[in-house]
Amino acid sequence: MTDQHSELADLLADWLPRQRWFAGKGRAGGRPRVVQDVQLSSGGNTGTSTATSTSTGTAASSTATSSTATGTDTGTGPAAVLRLLVVEVEFDDGGPADYYQVPVVIRADSPFGHDTFLIGESSIGLVYDGLRDTDGNAALLAYLRRGASREGLTATTVETLDEGELPARSIGAEQSNTSIVYGEAYILKVFRRLWPGMNPDLEITRVLARAGSEHVARPVAWLSGQLSGVPTTFAFMQDFLRTGAEGWLLALASVRDLYAEGDLHADEVGGDFAAEAERLGAATAQVHRHLAAALPTRPADPAALSTLADYLHRRLDDALAALTELAPFEAALRAAYDEVRTARHLGPFQRIHGDLHLGQVLRVESGWVLFDFEGEPARPVPDRTQLESPLRDVAGMLRSFDYAAQSMLLERPDEPALAYRALEWADHNRDAFCRGYGAESGRDPRDDHALLRALELDKAVYEVLYETRHRPGWISIPLRSVERLTSEPAGRGAAAPALEGSDHA
Numbered sequence: 001m002t003d004q005h006s007e008l009a010d011l012l013a014d015w016l017p018r019q020r021w022f023a024g025k026g027r028a029g030g031r032p033r034v035v036q037d038v039q040l041s042s043g044g045n046t047g048t049s050t051a052t053s054t055s056t057g058t059a060a061s062s063t064a065t066s067s068t069a070t071g072t073d074t075g076t077g078p079a080a081v082l083r084l085l086v087v088e089v090e091f092d093d094g095g096p097a098d099y100y101q102v103p104v105v106i107r108a109d110s111p112f113g114h115d116t117f118l119i120g121e122s123s124i125g126l127v128y129d130g131l132r133d134t135d136g137n138a139a140l141l142a143y144l145r146r147g148a149s150r151e152g153l154t155a156t157t158v159e160t161l162d163e164g165e166l167p168a169r170s171i172g173a174e175q176s177n178t179s180i181v182y183g184e185a186y187i188l189k190v191f192r193r194l195w196p197g198m199n200p201d202l203e204i205t206r207v208l209a210r211a212g213s214e215h216v217a218r219p220v221a222w223l224s225g226q227l228s229g230v231p232t233t234f235a236f237m238q239d240f241l242r243t244g245a246e247g248w249l250l251a252l253a254s255v256r257d258l259y260a261e262g263d264l265h266a267d268e269v270g271g272d273f274a275a276e277a278e279r280l281g282a283a284t285a286q287v288h289r290h291l292a293a294a295l296p297t298r299p300a301d302p303a304a305l306s307t308l309a310d311y312l313h314r315r316l317d318d319a320l321a322a323l324t325e326l327a328p329f330e331a332a333l334r335a336a337y338d339e340v341r342t343a344r345h346l347g348p349f350q351r352i353h354g355d356l357h358l359g360q361v362l363r364v365e366s367g368w369v370l371f372d373f374e375g376e377p378a379r380p381v382p383d384r385t386q387l388e389s390p391l392r393d394v395a396g397m398l399r400s401f402d403y404a405a406q407s408m409l410l411e412r413p414d415e416p417a418l419a420y421r422a423l424e425w426a427d428h429n430r431d432a433f434c435r436g437y438g439a440e441s442g443r444d445p446r447d448d449h450a451l452l453r454a455l456e457l458d459k460a461v462y463e464v465l466y467e468t469r470h471r472p473g474w475i476s477i478p479l480r481s482v483e484r485l486t487s488e489p490a491g492r493g494a495a496a497p498a499l500e501g502s503d504h505a
């Protein structure tokens with residue numbers, strides 16, 4: 001590390017743990033080291049660039065070109081210098097190091113009049129979070145537009161990007177990554193925690209777009225580099241769906257309606273969400289069908305189910321080691337996981353979304369669009385790209401209905417009537433989602449009750465950990481669900497009749 005990099009590392013040691021996307025909270029030590037530093041703009045430098053434009057064959061971009069042009073990158077970006085740092089963070093526990101992407105803008109002085117985006121002051125100048133800095137955002141767009149390639153960091157575009165003025169706004173203070181919206185035309189997600197290899201969000205979205213799915217936003221560009229010698233996705237740009245309404249907010253509006261109507265049931269209030277939940281179930285099933293057709297699958301035979309049960313036990317081991325709250329439920333959780341070994345499962349294991357919830361879906365005019373196919377951010381990427389039961393996504397969404405209803409009770413804990421209504425709202429929409437999924441896939445997920453229940457429990461266990469780390473005030477939501485689901489008799493919910501000809505493994 002150069003002196004300059006040591007200085008930057010010192011600033012980051014203080015700044016990184018305060019970022020929502022920093023996954024090392026709770027791990028002692030946390031020593032950052034700058035392992036890559038690529039200058040993307042300099043207001044007049046002369047690095048060599050290779051412009052690349054390839055066809056991804058996406059549904060909506062049949063005119064995508066395949067051309068390569070080499071030239072000199074004159075660094076036509078703004079005067080502020082954008083540098084893309086990759087930072088390795090080692091911990092005292094001796095576990096594997098984590099890698100983070102930290103674009104920074106170095107400035108001689110502040111144009112902002114505040115230091116909200118300031119990482120710190122160093123001998124080379126003021127160091128700003130490059131994704132919150134307007135010049136940094138502009139430089140990143142310029143790099144993508146040019147299809148530039150510098151020091152192994154290559155921008156690939158599906159087609160020429162809109163050349164108009166696209167003012168940037170950054171979103172994602174409370175997200176796993178940081179996204180920048182450009183003029184309501186594009187959204188660029190810059191992956192914060194890096195794992196070697198292609199990011200599953202890019203991989204899966206491209207597969208679905210190529211298959212003609214209406215349930216993803218069109219991929220338009222990405223930025224790839226190297227990590228540990230492996231080609232790795234650094235950022236991913238898609239069409240911005242400007243009229244999209246987030247599923248989570250729509251669901252909350254519906255819950256609010258129900259809570260406001262003292263005497264009415266979930267299906268009687270104006271904001272009933274069930275028709276949307278049903279459509280969302282159908283969209284999810286269609287996405288699963290496309291993924292099963294385009295990517296590898298494997299039979300969900302007893303060996304695969306046993307491996308899955310072992311995996312659920314291991315996740316529980318980790319959660320129990322990290323916190324005490326789940327200990328009272330351990331025996332019941334393990335019993336539920338063991339049921340998976342002899343569960344029935346129609347259809348193969350396949351690639352899935354991996355972290356599906358109401359905050360990962362947008363309602364546009366034509367229906368539901370799913371995004372963020374990255375899987376659970378806390379899981380290592382090689383783990384997230386395993387072939388899995390599609391019921392994991394169903395379970396994720398069922399948990400989300402529970403969250404929507406329960407989150408609004410957090411501020412009104414002593415109202416039993418509302419608590420009852422929350423359960424009613426969640427059940428009503430969970431049923432609708434499963435109905436929609438079943439109508440599209442030919443099998444109602446509730447037919448695979450043992451597996452669905454185990455996966456819901458696994459998700460709730462993950463959520464207990466997630467909330468402990470990120471939103472301690474919300475931990476009661478998944479904990480109560482663990483309590484409720486583990487006290488359910490094993491057969492509940494299996495009542496929905498299996499469809500004719502169902503093949504039960």
Ligand SMILES: Nc1ncnc2c1ncn2[C@@H]1O[C@H](COP(=O)(O)OP(=O)(O)O)[C@@H](O)[C@H]1O
Binds near residue numbers: 178189246
């Ligand atoms: N194509 C899109 N069009 C409009 N908004 C989007 C699009 N993709 C994502 N978003 C919005 O951006 C936010 C962040 O996206 P997400 O993929 O969930 O990032 P993260 O990985 O950081 O969680 C989401 O809350 C969503 O509302």
Ligand SMILES: O=P(O)(O)O[C@H]1O[C@H](CO)[C@@H](O[C@H]2O[C@H](CO)[C@@H](O)[C@H](O)[C@H]2O)[C@H](O)[C@H]1O
Binds near residue numbers: 357358359372377403
């Ligand atoms: O969206 P991310 O990929 O960052 O997912 C993580 O954060 C989610 C919260 O933002 C978290 O989801 C949990 O909270 C949601 C409500 O905020 C709820 O709808 C989900 O059902 C619940 O799991 C997600 O688990 C986490 O991976």
